[in-house]
Amino acid sequence: MKGKMKDEILYDHNHDGIxxxxxxxxxxxxxxxxxxxxxxxxxxxxxxxxxxxxSAKEALGELSFVQISDSHMGFNKPANPDVAGTLKAAVDKxxxxxxxxEFMLHTGDISHLSKPEEFDTVDxxxxxxxxxxxxxxxxxxxxxNDEGKQFLERYGKGSKGAGWHSFDKEGAHxxxxxxxxxxxxxxxxxxxxxxxxxxxxxxxHLKHSTxxxxxxxxxxxxxxxxxxWGTEDSAQALGYLKxxxxxxxxxxxxxxxxxxxxGNVTFHTAASTAFPQPEPGKAPSPGPMKxxxxxxxxxxxxxxxxxxQGQHALAVVDSTLA
Amino acid sequence: xxxxxxxxxxxxxxxIGIGTITIxxxxxxxxxxxxxxxxxxxxxxxxFGPETLTIPVGTTVTWTNRDDIPHTVVSTDGVFKSKVLDxxxxxxFTFSKAGTYAYFCSIHPKMTGKVVVQ
Numbered sequence: 001m002k003g004k005m006k007d008e009i010l011y012d013h014n015h016d017g018i019x020x021x022x023x024x025x026x027x028x029x030x031x032x033x034x035x036x037x038x039x040x041x042x043x044x045x046x047x048x049x050x051x052x053x054x055s056a057k058e059a060l061g062e063l064s065f066v067q068i069s070d071s072h073m074g075f076n077k078p079a080n081p082d083v084a085g086t087l088k089a090a091v092d093k094x095x096x097x098x099x100x101x102e103f104m105l106h107t108g109d110i111s112h113l114s115k116p117e118e119f120d121t122v123d124x125x126x127x128x129x130x131x132x133x134x135x136x137x138x139x140x141x142x143x144x145n146d147e148g149k150q151f152l153e154r155y156g157k158g159s160k161g162a163g164w165h166s167f168d169k170e171g172a173h174x175x176x177x178x179x180x181x182x183x184x185x186x187x188x189x190x191x192x193x194x195x196x197x198x199x200x201x202x203x204x205h206l207k208h209s210t211x212x213x214x215x216x217x218x219x220x221x222x223x224x225x226x227x228x229w230g231t232e233d234s235a236q237a238l239g240y241l242k243x244x245x246x247x248x249x250x251x252x253x254x255x256x257x258x259x260x261x262x263g264n265v266t267f268h269t270a271a272s273t274a275f276p277q278p279e280p281g282k283a284p285s286p287g288p289m290k291x292x293x294x295x296x297x298x299x300x301x302x303x304x305x306x307x308x309q310g311q312h313a314l315a316v317v318d319s320t321l322a
Numbered sequence: 323x324x325x326x327x328x329x330x331x332x333x334x335x336x337x338i339g340i341g342t343i344t345i346x347x348x349x350x351x352x353x354x355x356x357x358x359x360x361x362x363x364x365x366x367x368x369x370f371g372p373e374t375l376t377i378p379v380g381t382t383v384t385w386t387n388r389d390d391i392p393h394t395v396v397s398t399d400g401v402f403k404s405k406v407l408d409x410x411x412x413x414x415f416t417f418s419k420a421g422t423y424a425y426f427c428s429i430h431p432k433m434t435g436k437v438v439v440q
Contacts, residue, residue: 077390077409113392113406140429144392144406185398185426185434227368228432285368288390 063170064101066094066131067215069252070272072141073122074112078290083112083274084121086296090273091129100130102169107252107270108139108180108217110155114146119154138163139217139253140180148181164195166202173206175199177216179231189218189231196233200240208243215250221260221267224280229254238265254286360384360414363435365393365407365427370435379439382416393433398424 071087080086094101104126111118119142126134136155143151148162159165162178177199179189191199203212214220220237223229231237241247247265255277260267275288283289359378364371365387375383385395387407395404395413401423404413417423417439427433 113408141392144394144429183428183431185424185431187431226432228430285389287368 063172065103065105065169066101067105067107067250067270068094068273069107069217069270070109070139070255070274071106071122072109072112072272072274074115074118075274075288077288079288079293079296080275084125087122087125087273088128091125095128095130097130102131103133103135104129104131105174105176105215105250106134106136107215107250108137109141109252109272110136110139111142114142114144114150116150119150123154135165135167135174135176135215136163137176137178137216138180140183143180148178160198161195164198172211172213173203175202175212175214177214177220177237179216179218179220179234187232188225188228189216189234191231191233191237196236196240199237203240203244206244209245212241212244212247213250214241214247217251218253219251219258219267219269220249221262223254223258223269227280227286229280229286241265254280255288362386364388365395365433368393368427368430368433370425370427370433373434374436374438376438376440377417379420380416380418381439382414383437384412384414386410386412392429393427394429395425396428398426403428 068087068090072083073087075083094104106126110122136151138148138151138155142148143162152159152163156163156165159176162181164176164178166173166175168174177191177195179191182190182192184190206212214237216231218231219229220231220234238247238249242264245264249265249267251267251269252272254269255272255275256269256279257271258267258269276291277286278289359381361375361377361381361383363375363383363385365385366389368389368391370385377383385404385407387393387409390409392406392408394406395402395415397403402415402425406429407413417437420439423437423439425435425437
């Protein structure tokens with residue numbers, strides 16, 4: 001499988017707030033996480049699979065951080081009986097960076113069954129990562145049986161509600177949202193009234209030029225509602241972010257990379273560190289994709305995702321399918 | 323049979339709280355009134371099968387998760403609620419009153435089902 005198909009899609013955006021071409025989307029298998037570099041208020045992201053090739057200069061922006069997702073510690077079925085091993089491999093890649101990222105985001109499904117020992121294992125593995133700070137939002141697998149109490153005790157220090165929170169880094173404003181609680185029959189992910197009110201207030205006094213990074217588990221856009229891949233009230237949340245020139249939304253949940261640029265907002269889902277899931281609608285259900293053992297790493301590690309800054313262009317998406 | 327139903331409930335939910343123990347008592351009560359019957363619902367490929375199940379009053383329904391991913395069985399009206407079911411784990415509930423009981427998986431809420439008790 002040496003053949004590569006490369007897609008490069010340019011999206012022109014003149015900061016006029018008008019979504020001129022609807023959206024672009026591009027889907028591809030990805031590696032075990034993404035490195036994000038903030039440079040000039042624009043976020044660039046790189047698949048971890050190509051990080052060793054990157055120079056320190058390329059990797060260093062005004063701010064660099066790593067997103068990992070869907071570790072599913074405790075999962076032990078095909079195609080990955082060793083999810084601890086693949087999470088360690090992700091950490092090794094992070095540690096091989098020429099310049100250590102400042103911190104990590106984990107976009108949920110840390111554990112598979114919300115068992116204490118599963119969280120313990122992840123904590124232990126992540127301790128060996130060079131970036132020491134990790135910011136978490138829960139996935140639905142992290143809040144089983146106890147309404148998220150354990151998650152909050154472990155990772156929710158200083159957060160509001162079910163774990164939502166915000167913080168500032170190098171002039172960028174980061175917002176962690178929780179959309180996996182109180183899910184209703186037949187519905188999608190939900191943020192809920194209380195969290196939306198908090199969000200509106202949280203961004204009210206920020207300058208329009210402040211780069212915004214939102215991270216949450218379930219995609220905040222309608223990826224594939226038939227499989228529950230979307231969030232009921234995400235439009236309201238994104239409405240509060242319309243005034244900002246640069247908004248980057250980082251999600252997990254669907255175990256594959258998917259990008260979309262819509263107006264001033266760039267959406268990006270990260271791959272899982274545990275197992276792949278099928279493309280939307282390409283299987284009878286969104287259950288784990290079974291691939292031969294020798295193919296697992298290649299399935300998890302073959303795609304580049306880049307946001308490239310150009311003149312007046314918010315983003316270029318460059319994906320590779322091998 | 324009554325005994326095995328109760329044991330099944332308790333086995334599935336060893337670490338549970340009061341909620342499910344109450345369910346266990348319900349099944350005993352229902353069984354005392356009439357001969358219980360059991361029926362299975364399979365959880366497969368992120369769906370409940372059969373999606374709509376019609377049963378006589380007093381029937382015990384057992385859900386078995388045959389997926390590689392955990393699921394739950396939660397009544398929309400709060401009548402019953404399983405703990406998370408990993409692969410091959412089961413949850414049972416005895417329906418002692420006629421009515422239509424809608425339920426869903428609280429982890430994957432697109433998964434819905436219905437039990438019609440006549």
